[in-house]
Amino acid sequence: MKLVALIAVCLTGALLLYGTTDMPNWGDPNSPASLHVSPRYIEKTMEETAVPNMVTSVLADYRGYDTLGETTVIFTAAIACILLIRRFSP
Amino acid sequence: MISPFEDVIIQTVCRILIPFIQLYGLYVIAHGHSSPGGGFQGGVILGASFILLCLSYDLQEIKKRLSQRANVIFLSVGVIIYAGIGIVCLLLGGNYLDYSWLRQILPVDPVEARSIGIFGIEVGVGVTVMAVMISIFLDLASEEEQKGS
Numbered sequence: 001m002k003l004v005a006l007i008a009v010c011l012t013g014a015l016l017l018y019g020t021t022d023m024p025n026w027g028d029p030n031s032p033a034s035l036h037v038s039p040r041y042i043e044k045t046m047e048e049t050a051v052p053n054m055v056t057s058v059l060a061d062y063r064g065y066d067t068l069g070e071t072t073v074i075f076t077a078a079i080a081c082i083l084l085i086r087r088f089s090p
Numbered sequence: 091m092i093s094p095f096e097d098v099i100i101q102t103v104c105r106i107l108i109p110f111i112q113l114y115g116l117y118v119i120a121h122g123h124s125s126p127g128g129g130f131q132g133g134v135i136l137g138a139s140f141i142l143l144c145l146s147y148d149l150q151e152i153k154k155r156l157s158q159r160a161n162v163i164f165l166s167v168g169v170i171i172y173a174g175i176g177i178v179c180l181l182l183g184g185n186y187l188d189y190s191w192l193r194q195i196l197p198v199d200p201v202e203a204r205s206i207g208i209f210g211i212e213v214g215v216g217v218t219v220m221a222v223m224i225s226i227f228l229d230l231a232s233e234e235e236q237k238g239s
Contacts, residue, residue: 050205052124059128060208064187068172070130071215075169078222082162086229 104146111139119216123205129215136216137223149231158228161221168218172211179207187211 024031041058051057059067112135119132144152176187184191189207190200198206 048201048204049208050201051208053122053126055126056122056128056208056212060211061187061189061204064176064211067211067215068176068187071169071172071218074222075165075218078165078225081226081229 100146104142108139108143111142112136115139115216115220119212120209122212123209129212130219132212133216133219134223136220137227140220140224141227144227144231149228152224152228156224158225161224161228164217164221165225168214168216168221171214171217175207175210175214 024033028034041054041062045051045054045057049057049061051061115132115135117132118127118135119129122128122132140152140156143155175189175192178195179188179191180186182191182194187207189204192203192207193200196203196206
């Protein structure tokens with residue numbers, strides 16, 4: 001049984017490695033990921049938001065909902081810790 | 091039980107260092123516009139300064155300076171700042187979190203208004219992250235102390 005599992009793991013790993021050969025090159029400007037919204041952020045960040053740091057403008061402005069969700073997640077984590085392990089002294 | 095830990099060198103160094111750590115945390119939050127940083131990183135630095143205070147002195151020291159009740163209020167205030175800025179934009183006529191509509195209550199043009207909106211939510215994120223760090227640390231540390239006493 002262990003042998004079958006080993007063969008399955010090796011086969012899946014080999015398939016995944018084979019799949020990476022179709023990936024675009026590192027930093028390729030013509031890859032699909034670089035053609036969709038990235039050029040717009042790079043070109044328009046300064047004139048639309050006046051923020052020199054592109055990461056901040058994407059994080060807080062273009063993807064504001066996402067960051068609101070992240071903040072709510074860590075807020076929920078702290079509330080869960082308070083409810084589960086804090087001892088309330090009488 | 092955590093015994094009161096007193097070492098002159100550690101306490102003196104931490105007492106001198108902590109204000110600078112907090113100042114640097116505020117700098118990271120405020121300077122997130124033009125350098126690496128922002129609310130999450132700056133909030134973690136601020137929270138770590140309080141944890142350092144707690145480690146070099148004892149648990150009562152941090153509760154004297156920032157009570158657990160105040161900490162829970164900080165926890166909520168950060169999220170309220172963030173969501174509140176979004177709702178202000180909504181009330182002014184734009185979309186949720188569309189900061190350019192803040193120009194109607196601020197004397198700036200729409201582009202500058204977006205920049206100010208980003209700064210506002212960074213502050214909200216920083217406050218929440220700081221309170222989360224302190225809250226989780228105090229919960230994990232004080233359980234042991236209360237068992238002993």
